[in-house]
Amino acid sequence: MAKIVVEVMLKPEILDPQGKAVAAALPRLGFTFAKSVRQGKRFEIEVDSDPTPAQLAEVSRAAETLLANPVIETFIVKVEK
């Protein structure tokens, strides 16, 4: 069993109201560390065994067609132990 992770973020030029809301809320709670916040999605996909490059390529295709919308989002595919 292994875990493939797909991280999806809005493209930098696309408005991210949730990230903005978080960035605005943090200082109200006394947290001043953030210069900016973007919020994205994280998919954890369980697969049977350590993924082959071919399998990872297929995950990328799935990310492109389903998990992310390339019009507004970018994504990264990773393997996690």
Next chain:
Amino acid sequence: MAKIVVEVMLKPEILDPQGKAVAAALPRLGFTFAKSVRQGKRFEIEVDSDPTPAQLAEVSRAAETLLANPVIETFIVKVEK
């Protein structure tokens, strides 16, 4: 400038309707690699400089109070280059 990432996932015992929907859609599109899918959130936080341990502890506190809901979610704080 550095980037702190907070990854928030639903606790394993908690129903994840979103992950379920993705897991059901993948095979319909011909993608058969996933045994299960869980969907979570990813926050990318920009900070001024490489975070100190004290700063990371503060991010954890922020994650606990704002970014994640400890009743149903778990989170991890990471530094990314």
Next chain:
Amino acid sequence: MALDTVAIATTTPDQEQPFAALGLKPDEYQRIREILGRRPSSSELAMYSVMWSEHCSYKSSKVHLKQFGDKAPHSDALLVGIGENAGVVDVGQGYAVTFKIESHNHPSFVEPYQGAATGVGGIVRDILTMGARPIAVMDPLRFGPADAPDTRRVLPGIVAGIGGYGNCLGLPNIGGEIIFDETYAGNPLVNALCVGVMRHDQIKLAKASGAGNLVVLFGAQTGGDGIGGVSVLASETFGSTGPAKRPSVQVGDPFTEKVLIECSLEIFAEDLVVGIQDLGGAGLSCATSELASGGSGGMRVELDTVPLRDPSLSPEEILMSESQERMCAIVEPSKIARFLEICKKWDVTVNVIGEVTDGDRLIITWHGETIVDVPPRTVAHEGPVYNRPLAKPEYVDRVNAQVLDLPMPSTAAEVKAAVLKLISSPNMADKSWVTSQYDKYVQGNTIQSQPEDSGMIRIDESTHLGVAISTDANATWSYLNPYEGAKLALAEAARNIATAGAKPLAVTNCLNFGSPEDPGVMWQFAETVRGLADGCLEMGLPVTGGNVSFYNQTGDVAILPTPVIGVLGVIQDVRERTPMSFTDAGLDLYLIGDTKNDLAGSEWAYMHNQRGGQSPIADLQAEMRLIELLLEGQSIFAAAHDLSQGGLAVTLAEMVLHHDVGATITLTQEIAVALLSETPGRVVVAISPSDAEALATLASNHNVSVTQLGTTGGSSLTINDAVIPLDELRIAHTQTIPKLFG
């Protein structure tokens, strides 16, 4: 832990069992042993403990709730009464309507979004279970002070949860309440109402009859959610640090429920079920024992066949799991193929988990071993019954004797300031920040929703038949006098239906109280039920169902007794309804009903931190005359709006703001009393001047007093010499809630 079976239980009578941790008292545990003639297996113990919890067994309230049956007025409209998942009322033209209200208070405090969302999901399944298509929801809510940090935490989440679930199901939200009071701090009330419609011959009941018929579980897979959640949680007192038990929270999946609704309705339309039950509190324990108990009693279930989301669940956990979005049906073998086909069409998980048997035992097996063998009635319907001690609390006489000391505005400046202060207080302020998060248009049949007095839904597009529903509670009056408080809430809800022109038909209720182990709370409860039962008898309105929520308290401080009363009415032609406000200038405004000095329990008193004095005494005969007048005079009313919290001041302000048409009012009575008193049984109506005589005739026929107040028009609300521009009034009314929560 090794599997505990009935066989093992028989041979190890002395094995210790964790009954207390499961919420059972020693004598309750002893009774289970007597019923079974042995110690229960761990699975049996799990079932009894959840089913005998306060939430599921009504053990403290049963002796009182009986009055709803004993004092039930005769009603031709009642098709299914108390005892089923929801009552069913005949509304004519072959239509039956079912409605019910339920609480999800404690889960919503623990996890506001999911708690509220699953509250909506649960009540919708109760309505669906009766065979009806759900057509609308409502959400009476109570919170701590509007500016309290905890309210800021829970309110947005609860509102988003109700919206998130209801919107996704495509159910218009047609009304509710949002009230703030310190006693709800740490214990918000989330009550959810659902109404559904069906044809008479489509009514379904929760009973498993016919040996050989199949027990079918369909909908979501079973997971470890909320094991002992609703039942145990709703039966526990909250400590000051939060809930004593923190069970895993249930997460709702509204999409699964939406598909389950459509799938079930298709199954009902083809008449494929003998009986059906939703899975709510106590999950499979409840569904199997209630279905078996509702039929002849025999049922066999193979628990291994329950589809699991988490394969590590033990049989006890499967029996207690409160995973959402599940239903259990009894299906004749000849119809199962078609049943499965429809589930497949909707992509709904379905499994045959057992069958109805000849005997009178509910037998559940796990990997071939018998783990449950019980008489189902003892689980579902013959749980413990308590006659808990009750005593009038000390506070009652003390607060009743208090004399209010309130500022009484008299000059124009004082009147203007008072109206603006009242209309901007959190309880009276405009709630569109909340209601705009709810879909009110979906299904295309919503005739009225917030801020009207009642919600109204068209149920037939060709005949224009419709139903109206209102929910009301005045907890402060109930605190001062729970017997009268219940009657007053009933009267208010009925009046709110009638102002729109609908005829009240039936009642549901959600009784939110503190701990039943406190004799003072128990007295409040008993008085409330007595008042409601007497009121319903007098008004000829049957109670069709409801819900009791106890243990609403933080530490030893109980919430105000809060009986939320829902009244459903029918209107023959929704196009003829009377709206709450006018669009035209030049109409005459009248007050129907008398105004007395009823400032005790009023919003004005609350705003000045006074909660003393005597509540009004309900005059239900007068209320019924008023209702008749409203129904009979419907055709002459351009608008009709109820007076309740905030009195005439708030009613007038709401009317003029609704369509931005002002009014000029002349009051001859002491102005503070005229504007701020909350005497029940009053309505403001707008009529064309040419109908003045007709109104006078109506009033004298029904022996109700009417007083002319003034006329509509202009861009201000002018009361004697106090001129309040509509713009100023609007800003005061609309800014409060967004400022607090936006």
Next chain:
Amino acid sequence: MKVGVVTFPGSLDDRDAARAIRAGGSEAIALWHDDADLHGVDAVILPGGFSYGDYLRCGAISRFAPVMGSIIEKANAGMPVLGICNGFQILCESHLLPGALTQNQGLHFLCTPQTIKIENTSTPWTHDFIQGAEIVIPLKNGEGSFQCDDPTLAMLESEGRVIARYVGENPNGSRNLIAGITNARGNVVGLMPHPEHAIDPLTGPTADGLPFFSSILSVMVGK
């Protein structure tokens, strides 16, 4: 005229859309997401709702339904298609329309009567409007903020493909106040607010939405 209304699992406004089609003088034909057969319809409406719960992104999963294959093909050949709310989201996910609909700037679901201005009356769905007409119909969604990159926006504006725009304060953060757009050919229209809930003042804020459902008849039969 036969106008198909697709029901996806989780569609909510399908019955309302069918009612509106009938009110507009056409026949409403129910289409099922899992059936690629369009049953000979002349036009299709993708109704509002939460198809597949809208859990991933609104419309992301529905786009792959068998019926969508047929609709995409016919739309590319010129068949009129109207996507309302969730339907608009599905059309964007299907790339029949450019851009994407993202979470409302206010972060909440928002249900409100909304004034919009009709800016293009040359589509088969807006033909019966007067250019520049301001109408009030319900807006109700959580993800209605229209977003696209600058070149796409410039293209939509220069080609007159913005068919409706919000009037007054921006309700959700949509770029250029965009409430609805059309494709280059003008047969596919996506609209965020809900005209099907504004065909009778009894149940909606107005009857202003009706022309969206009568236009198709005027265009295809009337001329």
